Each structure stands twice: as C-alpha cells, then as structure tokens.
Amino acid sequence: MKYVYSFSEGNKDMKNILGGKGANIAEMISLGLPVPRGFTVTTDACIKYYEDNENLNEEITKQVYAKLAELEKVTGKILGDINNPLLVSVRSGARVSMPGMMDTILNLGMNDEVCLTIAKMTNNERFAYDSYRRFIQMFADVVMNFPKEDFEGLFDKIKEEKQITNDTELTALDLKEVIDKYKQQYKKHANTDFPQDPKVQLIEAIKAVFRSWNNDRAITYRKLNNIPSDWGTAVNVQEMVYGNKGETSGTGVAFTRNPATGEKKLFGEYLINAQGEDVVAGIRTPQSIETLKDIMPKCYEEFQKICTILENHYKDMQDMEFTIEEGKLFMLQTRNGKRTAEAAIKIAVDLVTEKMISKEEALLRVDATSLDQLLHPTFKKEALAKAKLITTGLAASPGAATGRIYFSASDAIDAYKNKHEKVLLVRKETSPEDIDGMNIAEGILTIHGGMTSHAAVVARGMGKCCVSGCNELTIDEINKTIAIKEDILFHEGDFISIDGNTGNVYGEQIETEERKISGAFETFMNWADEKRTLGVRVNADTPKDALTAKNFGAEGIGLCRTEHMFFEPTRIFHFRKMIIAETKEEREKALNEILEYQKDDFYKLLKTMAGYEVTIRFLDPPLHEFLPKTNKEINELAHKLKISFDSLSKRIDSLKEFNPMMGHRGCRLAITYPEIAIMQTKAVIEAAIKLEEEKITVEPEIMIPLVGDINELKYIKNIIKTTADTLILNKNSQVKYKIGTMIEIPRACIIADKLAEEAEFFSFGTNDLTQLTYGFSRDDSPKFLKDYYEKNIFKEDVFSSIDEDGVGTLVKMAASLGKKTRPNISLGICGEHGGDPKSIEFCHKNNLTYVSCSTYRIPIARLAAAQAAIKSGCKSKE
C-alpha cells in the first residue's frame, strides 16, 4: 500500500486519497505553477492510524521518511541540518474542505541549532526567533494538547513587562526570552524537554493532524454537513515559505470571482510581512487585493495570469492562498471557491455564456438545496426602514418572520390552532419536544445556543426563519415576558419580528414580502426545466401558498391536506360537533354546516391551479387531534354543545389511543364515517362544477390516504363515485375527476398491483412509509436516534432522504406492480422527501411521474430533477 505521495505524483482527481488540498497542490505543480514542494500522507494512512488504535505503523513511518528524503533532494535542504535546514508546514486536508476544523503546524524543523542557522542565513534574528516561538507554541497546543493560555499568558506577560502592545514591536532578544520561558513551560507539562529531533517532530505532527480529524469541532462540522466520519484526512508536508520576511513579503487569499455576488472580478485580501495565521487572527486589517497592483506590480501580474490559468483549467471560480517571499510569489492552495447561492447561479450562467462549460455542467454546479436561501420572504423595505431594532442574535436560519410571541410549544400551538394566530416561538433553547411548536411557528427565537444549536439545525431543516443565541434577552417563563436590559418588555401575544439573514430582532410587526425568480436565476431555472423529465408539484392547502408555488414553477398540487381547513374558528365547532355526534344523522347535520366552507376552499384552490392537476387528500388525522385538551376548553365546548362536561370528557377519552400513528385515521375514518367522505366529495365536485360554469377547466384528483387493503379502497371509492357521479349527472356536467390513493403503508406497496386495479394514481407518502418500514415513530425517535448518530450506527438523519435500501425497495416494488396492472398510472411522491435532492434523484431513476414538495422547495425540486436527469443521461423534455 502506498501511503505517501510526492506532490509531483498526484493530480486533482486523487482527492479521495490525497485530500482536496493535496490533490490541488499536485495539480498546480503539473500546471507548472510556483508551488513549494512537499508530499502528502494519504487518507488511507489516517484510516490505518485509527484502525491501529491511534498508532502510526512502521510502514507509514518508513514511507514518510523516504518522501522526506526525496523532498530534501529536490530542495537541496535537509531537515534539522545546521547548514541548510529544511522547514516544513504540516497541514490537514480532507476530501472536502472543512475550513478551520482541523489543525496545522508551521515552521516544523526548528530547534535550538536550526534557529541559529536560520538567523544567520536570513540575517534576520528576529524572524528566526519569532518562527521558533510560533512553532513551540503550536506544537504544545496541537501535538501535546497543553493549555493554550499557559503559553499565551507567558507571551502577554512579556509584552506587558516590555510595555508593548504590538507583537511586531518585540525584539529578537525579547523573543529569545519567550522561547526560554516556552521551553520551561513545555517541560513542566511534558516532564521532558521540547523535542529537538525534527524527525520526531514530524511524525508527532502528522499523528496530531490525524487526531484532529476527531476533535469536537470536526465531528460537529461533519454531522452538520453529512460528511462520513470514516473518510479520514490526508496530511500535507510542504516546504515553508515566508510572508513575514519583511516589506517585500506577504500573504493572502483571493477568489477569481466575487463569492457573494458572482461578479467576474478578482476578489481578495492580503497582508504585507505576515504569515497565514496573522490573516486569520484578524489583529491587523488586510488590504484589498487590488492594492497589490501598485505595491508589487510584477507579483500582481503573475498572480492574475495564474488566476486565468487556474479558472480555465478548473473551469470554475477558484479560491486561492498565496505567499510572497521576498518578492517571489508562491501558490499554496487552490480550490473551487465556496459561494453564496446567488453567486453560484450567476457564475454558472456566466461560465456558460463564456463557453467554458455546458448548460448541463452549469446545472450540476449549483447545490440544489442552496436555492432555499434565495426565496424565503424578506421584510418590505419601506416597512423595515421604519422598524425599531431592539437586539441582535445569530442569523441561524434564513428568512424573515413576524408573529405574536409564545414561550412554549403548547401555547404556540394553541394560539395557532384555536386563535388562528401567526406565532413566533421564543425559547431559552429548543429541544425535540418543541418540534410541533416549531413547525407551526412563523419563526423561532432563542436566548441560548449558537449556529449549531438544536433550534438552528432544526429550523434550517424546516426552511424556517430562526435567530438563535440572542443573549441580551432575558426570559421570564412564569409571567410569560421577555425583557431587554430591564427597560424593554414584551408580553405573550405581543408582536416581534426576526430576520434570519442578519440576526436582527425588531419589537413590532413588520410586513414581509415574497421574493421572485428573475435574472440569472430565471435563466438558470429555465435551463433546469428544459432538462428535467420529472414533474414538480406543490404541497399546498391554501390559494396563497398555491399562487406562490405557481410563481416558483409548481405544475399542480400534489398534496392538499384538507384537515388544516377544519381548524378555522368558524368551522372547528361544527367539526367537533360532528366528532361528538352519536348518530349518523347528527353527524351529517354537522358536516352539512361545513360543506359550503369546504366547497369554497376547493373552489379557490382549483381556480388558482386551473389547468393543472390538484390532488386533494381526504381527511387524514385522528379525530382526537381536533378536540380540546385542557379542562377549560372542554368546559367551554361542553357548554356550547349543551352536553355535560363529563360526557364530553368521556368521549374525548374514548378517542385516545395508545399508538395514534397506527390508529383510527386516514381511510379508516371514512370507513367508520362514510358521511365525511361524502361531504368532502360533494365539496370537491360542486366546486369543480361551479368552475365549469365559469368556463374554467380544473382537474381534481381525490386521494384516499392510508390504504393498506384493496377492500378499503373499493369501499371508499364506491362511496365517492356514487356521490360524485350523481352530482355530475344531476347538473348535466362534464367534470372529470380521478380517484387514487396514497401509498404510505408497507402493505400497500406489496399489494400495489391489486390497488392499481382501483386507483388511477399513486402518491407515495414517504413520511409515514418510512415510520412504518423502520418502525420509528417520528415523534419519539429523535430521543433515541441521537445515540444512533453518536455511535455511528446511522450516518445521517434517517428521515432526511429516502432510505433507498428499505423504503426505496418498497417504493420500487409498488411502482413496478402498479405499472404492471395500469401501465399509464401516475406516480407521485408527496412526503417531505419530495423536496430533497437525493430523494428526487431516486424518484427520477425509478420513473416516477412527479415530486411534490413545500412551496419554498419548488426551485430545489426543479433543479434536483434536472440534475438527476443529466446524471442519468436522460434526454431532455424538448
């Protein structure tokens, strides 16, 4: 096994074993660019290191020394040599960039003797001592894991003694003193002297970088970014070049285009007389890259040339690090630059215009999920201008939200369901129990927690606006208030607005507005539509959502959840009356009160989506979800219903279930109470007939949920057909409608051939299907699945993408059985996976007809569908 590669042996396609940094350095060398020489210890070596219980075996060590010898030959310098010593940097570099998460050691090779030689050779004592003290400090921290402050404290103390504020003011002598103190401190911690043998230093440094793959920061970062923990990191050992050798030296970073806007213009910054870490530390303010033109015109010209070479070679915007050592430019790193979604689209479209890449390549360049950032509502500019900023937290999840504040998930849900308010959930910090409250809130505001807190992570997953870590706020959960510095006080129910893009919090209601798809974004989405074969529909229950979705490119509604309509205050009473009713007649009477409302719902929805198919799912949730929970509410309802508190409580109790997810819901409700299905059918068909009279053609699709047996479907279909056909016949109407079923029960997948005899379409409800296939209750599993993620039993959230091995096999089975019976059957997916790129690719591969997702995920779905089509080499639509 080859564990170590010289830079000259690699290329950009070897990222898996050399890491991104190593592979790109190798590529730059093959392009003839000025890059300091070195070698890469592979990710395989890292994996082996962990397999061997954090030991670097002899074979790897041998190979490292062999490549070191080659490096010494190429550079003419020797590690630890008193005459011409080699100094190297030791840097991490994983397959994908994990900026700042792992460790780096610079100036390795320094020891007491080498330091003197360097001082002599460079004729710069201060430089030599400064390099040595930096090395000891890094080594103590990264390799030995000694407390940072013990070394920093010593440094600060000497600065204090010398009455100095800037590091640069320290003299060589001062630094020598620092070194002595550092070595004493080192010995105190280690019980041995600081290692003078550079070969020992090297091996220890390589091991330390391997270890840093599993530091807390790195683990969290991987989890957030779904990076497998078994990849490991490579280590790059590279000859040091110095940007801190005086006024003709410097170091910087630059992008070939603007990573925020995508503008085609060199973008970056640098520091004169500095090392890389100084740029990161932020003590000195770097200068814009453009100023380099005047200061070092030759270097700038060369750098510009290199930028063009790299962009033409990589055919993408590059993010580069460089160092200028005494007037000579060295490239330390290049990679495809990270960019905002906006920039990604602009660059992709520009690169097509510049004939650098094809439309297909452009479409593949943009991470579909990132489009989410571009479409969330913003505050109206004029409204925002007048708004009063009260405090600022972390911009944890994009968007703008305004709503009445509530301090617990249950209060928020109550206000949402019963008072029909727009709510903002305010919590010290959120926990998995808050999920339902987060789900119905416009936005989430937390006092504690950073960018990776529960609130932040979950809100981003939900595409919901969140400001976290708003430390200035104090919360009083008993009196239900929040305060800022004791003089600004807000009560439960007051309006607050939050901006998830800036972290700003405003003490009032601010009008928001939807965003549009235009410019390069529009061009780009049109290309996506040319390439994709999958249809994209929206999950929407209201005309407002439907309209927004249509503007975002939705081609119909894949899931209209009718139950949301029953929560409106005007209807919920009648619906509760229906639930409480003891006879069919009472039930029918109560339902009749809702019929006109429901008809109006469908009328508006169908009208908004005229010309497109609209899939209406019949009542799905268990009835107890519609009933009041607290004694106070029960009392009120009992009073209104003119029945006793006891008998109402008893009825509510009788509806309680041990496992409601597998209880009396979905089509099972329509079997017990066919009158509900009859009312809903009337509402759909009467709405369609009314639109027909207005010469508007609509295509309602009635969807029966939670079917597991053919006889369930037959029974309910018969009820729907009888009701619908009678209405159509009586009105002499030509209205067409379809009846289909959701496939969300494992058994439905297995008997899909039989279901297709009755169902004109299938829509996969992969949320419930995933729950049942795994036997994981979505409400309960987060608690124990965290152990799964921690113990690496599951690599990523089991609900985030379709589980191809399990759920996917069932979906494939159902699709193929369904088509066997009814070759032209329409196959959709309407669970949350309908907006997940990985799942969309699965749907494309398995020839589904369409995906349906939430409003803000429509562009994601369009792009992901196009990417799937391109990847599978599928022909475009036109």
Added chain:
Amino acid sequence: MKYVYSFSEGNKDMKNILGGKGANIAEMISLGLPVPRGFTVTTDACIKYYEDNENLNEEITKQVYAKLAELEKVTGKILGDINNPLLVSVRSGARVSMPGMMDTILNLGMNDEVCLTIAKMTNNERFAYDSYRRFIQMFADVVMNFPKEDFEGLFDKIKEEKQITNDTELTALDLKEVIDKYKQQYKKHANTDFPQDPKVQLIEAIKAVFRSWNNDRAITYRKLNNIPSDWGTAVNVQEMVYGNKGETSGTGVAFTRNPATGEKKLFGEYLINAQGEDVVAGIRTPQSIETLKDIMPKCYEEFQKICTILENHYKDMQDMEFTIEEGKLFMLQTRNGKRTAEAAIKIAVDLVTEKMISKEEALLRVDATSLDQLLHPTFKKEALAKAKLITTGLAASPGAATGRIYFSASDAIDAYKNKHEKVLLVRKETSPEDIDGMNIAEGILTIHGGMTSHAAVVARGMGKCCVSGCNELTIDEINKTIAIKEDILFHEGDFISIDGNTGNVYGEQIETEERKISGAFETFMNWADEKRTLGVRVNADTPKDALTAKNFGAEGIGLCRTEHMFFEPTRIFHFRKMIIAETKEEREKALNEILEYQKDDFYKLLKTMAGYEVTIRFLDPPLHEFLPKTNKEINELAHKLKISFDSLSKRIDSLKEFNPMMGHRGCRLAITYPEIAIMQTKAVIEAAIKLEEEKITVEPEIMIPLVGDINELKYIKNIIKTTADTLILNKNSQVKYKIGTMIEIPRACIIADKLAEEAEFFSFGTNDLTQLTYGFSRDDSPKFLKDYYEKNIFKEDVFSSIDEDGVGTLVKMAASLGKKTRPNISLGICGEHGGDPKSIEFCHKNNLTYVSCSTYRIPIARLAAAQAAIKSGCKSKE
C-alpha cells in the same frame, strides 16, 4: 345458471352449491336409502337473491316450479291438491352446518281445504289440524316475522281455558279453534288473510330461509366460526314424513359412534309420536336409541344396517336424523358428526385400526385447534371433592383456574406485576380495554354475557379459562366485593376458583394439575410427529412452562421473553433503579444486582431444556412499562430511591412516548444502554458455563429484537460477542452459543440478505410485523376494525392468521434473502401465529425450520405441521 337441483341430481361433493344437508340427502338417495324426495334451491340462488336486493328473480322462481312439478310427478302428489295433496318441509342448509341458526318451515302446502283432505285421508282429524296450526305458527314467525308470543299466547290461553297442561291432550276441535284464532291474529298483523295458495307459501318460505342467513344469530355464529358471509345458504324442499301419526311413528337423532368419547357404539335418542321440533323443544324426554330395538325391532335393524352403510361410505362417524312414519323408516339427514376433541382422536385412531382410513387421513380428520380443549389444567380430584361450590355460570372457555380476585384490569395487573400474585379477573362484563388484564389473569369470571360475549370470545382466543354469565353474583365495584344472595361475600384479594369446562365457581383456592398426553392421543400425536417436517418449539419464560411444554412435545424454546423476569418484586426495584440512573456507572451497579437472579433464571431454563435449543430474547419492552403509574406508587419508589417525587415524576414523564410501539424498545434499548445487553449476555453465558461444569450440554441462542438495520445488529452483536467470548476464554470453556435476530420490522425483511451476514438465525415476530405492515396498532385497532368486519371489508380477524398477501410476502422475501446469504440459516416464527394452523401451513410451505407457540398450543402446532406436510405431499421425517 342452474339454480334448482332435484335430490337425485346431486351428490355429497356438491356442498358448495347444495349445502351440506342437500348434498348428503342426494348422496343417501344415490346409495338407495329411504329418503323422502325433494329438491334443493342452491346457494347461488341465495347469493343472487341478495344481489337483487332481497328479490327472488323470475328465473329462479321458474326453476323452483319446474322442480316442484318433477317432485309432484315422482310422489304422485300435488301441492294444494284436494285429492292427494303434497306437503313439504323447507329447510336451510349451508356449506357447513350452522345448527339452529337459520329457519325451517314444516307442513308447507297446508290450507283450509288441504287440511280437510289430510284429515280424511289419514283418518286423523287431530293430526291434520295440529299440522295446520303448526304451519300457521311457523309461517307467521319465520316468513312474516310476527311476534312469536302473540301466537304462543293464544295457544296457551286455550290450553288454560280447557285446563290442559299437555299439548297432546288438545282435541281436534280445540285445535280447530286454535287455527281460527291464529288466522285472525295473522290478519290483524298482516292486513291480509293467511295465504291459501301453497305456491305463494313456497316462494315466501324460500325467501324467508334466505333471509335467515343474515339474522343476528347466524351472523354471530359465522363470526365466531370464521364462516364467510358471502357463501349464502341453500334451501331444501322435501316431501313431509310424519313421526307424529301415532304410536307406530316417531322421530330421532343418532350418531354411529359416541360423539363425546368416541366409543364405537350407536348413540342417540328418539320420541314416539312426535315431530322433529318436539325433540328440540325438550318438553318430552326422549328415549335412548337402544330401546327402539324392543319397541320396533324391524326399524331398529334397518337403521343399524343404514348406519353401517353410511359409515363405510363416508368413512367417518355419522350424525343422522330419521323419522318413522307408521312403521316405515325415513332418513332425513346424515352428516359427519360433530364430536369432542377427545372423541375425534379416538375415532380417527380407531378408523385406522379398522383399516377404514390411512394415518394421513386420520391426521387430517382432527381439527388441530380443537386439541386446545384437551390440555388445559384441571382441578386435582381430591381437592375438588372437598371444595365448596358457590354458584354456576356458563362454561365459556375450558380449563380450571384459581386466583385472587380483582375487579379491574389495572388492579389485576398491579397485583400480578407488583405483588406477583395469581389473579382472577372479575368483571360485570369485559371490554377491549380489559385485554391486558385478561392476558395476565389465570381466568376470567363475568356476571353478564353469554357464550358469545366479549369475555368468552377473547378468553377462548387466549386459551384462557372463563366462566361467563354468572348472574347470581352481584358486584360492588366501589367497595370491591362480590356477593351471592347477600350472605356470601368475597373481597378483593380473596381466593376463588372457576371451572371453564362446567361453569362451576368455588369460594376457595383449589389446587390444579396439568394434563398429560396418553392413550389414543399419544398414538395420534406420534403419527403427527412422523409426518411433520417443521420443528415445534415453545414460547416460555419459566422452567415450569418449559417442562409442561416439553411434556407436550416441544423441541426447544423459540422465545424466552426476559422482561417478565424483571417484574418479580425482588428485582423490580433494582431494575427501576437502573432506569432512573443518570450515569452508566449507576446503571451498571443496579444491573449488577439483577445479574445473579437472571443467571439463575437462565440456568434453570437451559437445564430444563438440556439438549434443545433455547432462544433468549434480550430486553424488548419500553422502559416506562417497568415504572409505577399511580402517584402513590411513585411516592413509594421515590422514597426508596431517596430522590424527590418531582424528579422521579419528571423522569417517568420523560420516558412517555406518543407511539410506544414504534418507540424506544427492542434493540434500541441496547444501543442506548449497552450495559443491559452486557448483563444479559453474562447471565446467559455464565449459566451455560455452570451447566457445562455439571456436564449438561445446552444450546443458548441470543436473539436481538426489533432490528431494522444491519448496523444495529453489528453494534449489539459485537457487544455480546466481546462479553461472551471473554467469559468463555477466561473459564477455558467450550460453551457454544448463537446470535440471531427477530424479524419483526418490515425493513428487516427487505434487507434480510444483509442481516443474514451477521445473524445465525431469524425468528419472525409476526405480531409486530403485522402491526407495522398494516399500520394497525394492536391496542387501538379493535375499536375501528369492528367496522371493517361489519362492512365486510375484512372477512376475519386480521391478527388471527398470518396475512399471506402482505405480511406473508415479506416473510417469504426475508426467508429467501436470508438463505441466499446463509443457506443453512435457521428460520423460526415466534409470534402468536406460531400456534395457528393456517399460519403453520404457511410456514411449512415456505420451508421454515420451526414454529414456536405457547405451551397449550404445542400439540396443535405438532398436528397442524403434520397436516401441512400431508397436504403438500411432503415426505415424512422417517
């Protein structure tokens, strides 16, 4: 479509269209036996009748009249004729016998004129009028559905007026008066005269019998016996013969062998001068069939000959009805006689000895499920002799049970779990909410409800002793007492004993004893073992159950549920401490307290089953099941644990789940708390090592429940293997053990090929698999599934037998994928289906290795496995 068959056109194999009775009458005619002639209206006609909304169409009516004409030709009599009138009976007859559930009409053809003719022809006015009045009464009841009491009342009034107690004392004149009154009463109800046209009578009677297929009695009977409601009934129209024509006439029923014991001896009874209904009515006591020998020796001799002919022909014990009309014997019906399980076995074994049938046929003759009756415990004879009978109810479910009485399911569960008592559940009547209480009770006693009450049906399903409808008892649920006639009082916690075979209730504890397999039963079971290829294991958690099961023929344990062991009072505290513990160390300490107990459990269990495989399932239920529920109990535990009530309550609350069935249970517990799996592994392996030291070879199999992903299995297997192998190595032991998994999650079936890489065996947990495949919570679904059964969406209990289309497909998939990876993988089933004959046949067909079932179902499983092997033409073991 042929809707009507003459008796001479049918044979015994046409039961599906002619019904059992019609087919057997036809067969007897083809055997040349004396049978009154007639015809059968088919079950197809019945189905058509219902399809046409309870109308008899012209075609059927036409065919009835055509066959009537044929009958008139054969008999030389004509329906309604004044000179030689034909009288017929109209009887139901379904595919399978539903005794007494549907309706019959006799003497049809009678009217005012015919009655006079009959009187003249028979020279027996009294007979003629009696027949007529019986006919009117039956017609009014069965066809017209008029209140029975309105006619019976009139009859009783006349008897009263005449000061007569016996019907036979009524004179012809009296009966004429009855007829007049009946006709008036009829007119009062119907607003028309009693129909004089016999053809109208006939068609109305046929329709009435069809209708009786759907009367309440019949529907309940079908449900109880899993008879599909779409089969319909046939109707037999047969020339009347009369057993009530004087002292040379009579009627009776007889069996060719004793249906209670199986003894080979004619068994039956008859009445002289009577019609069939008189035997049923029970007003006169019938005589034993043997006495007929002296009274009518010629008839008796002929009857005996016919018995032999029928047994030889049907090769089975026959149940026959006969009538003697003025010295002439007529056979009215024959069928394979119903018998007790004991008789069934005796007869089957005897028939083999008599060379009438083969062993295979004998094995197929006995309903496997019926063996359940033979093995339930009985009271010890000496103990029973001394016991005091306090009252008697209905013998609702066989067995004998003794225990402390509790009046609610929760109190019973509490006493069982926390006081480790044997409990008897006493309820006014049970409801689905009582299921858990019924399940842990020794037996169930109810005040209300008959043989088909909830308690009776569920108890029979559970194989649990039940006495229902014990009306003499009064229950005081507040003071928790039961009383009999105010002078006998029992309090909660007192001992009572019930006998489910007799309905007797005793006011004390009575020792019970297990029953054995011996005699003909033993012979029979040995034949079953010769034929079957499926292994049969038991689901048992205690050495006692294991021993009983071994005596019943169990070949190992297929499921030992370890959680039951934790409920013992000595252990539950430590287990609760483990649950409450906040650190791994505390948990390990608490578990350590349980280790020795658990080791002892396994030691005894393994020892009992030495030489056989014993599958031990690791902890499965959610932890909250082990924690106290009431405030009082929580307080007690908090005190013992030295923590506050609040913090304990909080911990208990934190374990509550929305859908516990899909929550933190099964292998998910071992992932969060590996220390539980480690403790259980130690217990198993240390027990095995101890037995090894005693030179007893045991074969423990460790089963990991609720696995859905390969990584779950890998993680836990690794923990178990490390723990076990260390113990074995340290003790220098040769103990062998296996690690396998339950397949009870749909996803496990789909990825079974992967699971088989790690699992040495699969055991299908079809209970949970059925719940998840259908998405039916077993706790909640009974409430709404009743609508499914009523609406004929499901034909039978969805949990009673394996659902071959859905769950079965998953099982087949898992079996075949598992074998692909590991050809010799052991495949068992350990859900309740392991004791269900239909499911056992499925397991045989799909080449499973064994079934595992509850103790009392072992013989059922052995027989069902043999039957499955015979049916599939499989070679026998030897």
